[in-house]
Amino acid sequence: MKDKFINILKGFGTIILYFSLAFLGGILFGKFYDSSNKVIATLSQLGTYTLILLVLFLIYHKRLINDFENFKKEYLDTALKNWLIGLVIMYISNIIIGLIVHDIPVNETQNRLLLEKYPISNIITMVFIGPLLEEITFRASFKNAFSKWFTFAGFTAIIFGLAHIAEFNLLEFLFVIPYGALGFFFAKTFYETDNIYSSFIIHMLHNALCIIILFVLGGIS
Secondary structure: HHHHHHHHHHHHHHHHHHHHHEEEEEEEEHOOOOOHHHHHHHHHHHHHHHHHHHHHHHHHHHHHHHHHHOOOOHHHHHHHHHHHHHHHHHHHHHHHHHHHOOOOOHHHHHHHHHHHHHHHHHHHHHHHHHHHHHHHHHHHHHHOOOOOHHHHHHHHHHHHHHHHHOOOOOOOHHHHHHHHHHHHHHHHHHHHHHHHOOOOOOHHHHHHHHHOOOOOOOOOO
């Protein structure tokens, strides 16, 4: 029990570190985010994510290296199966919540604006760096705190969902459900394979697919 409590604290500590580093990155690079020079703007935006990635890699490098060396192709079957289930639940819940709220999540709106204004930096962060950071922060950091997959997936899904709420009002909190549903099955994948790259790869592919659909359907001009 004591070890589990310590591991839960470790998980929350990682989340606090993640957002603290994001804040620090904003201080270091923020004044360049909206630079008229697109190269400077792009590099400064990537700078914040690179800072977070470097620090988390130093902390979790043993896990990351070990999982990379022991990754198996069959893990992708598990990842795909879980992702499809999560995607269906996310899609259905989004439709129902959309009928109530009559809008998309604020987080989604912000991401679309960023993609439209700075496509290069945000494609890199949303498809590659972001998913890895989120898998470390919201999944790997809590892995040893739970002995059963369902409690691990449920607990981390709620935190993952809350982390994607960009505006604190009652209706916006409804979107914890679709985000959390997807996070639940990312966590299930990670737990079943005990390999961070299983959930990272499917998380990465999910984000990439969403961006492609946005561009194809004209959600991004």
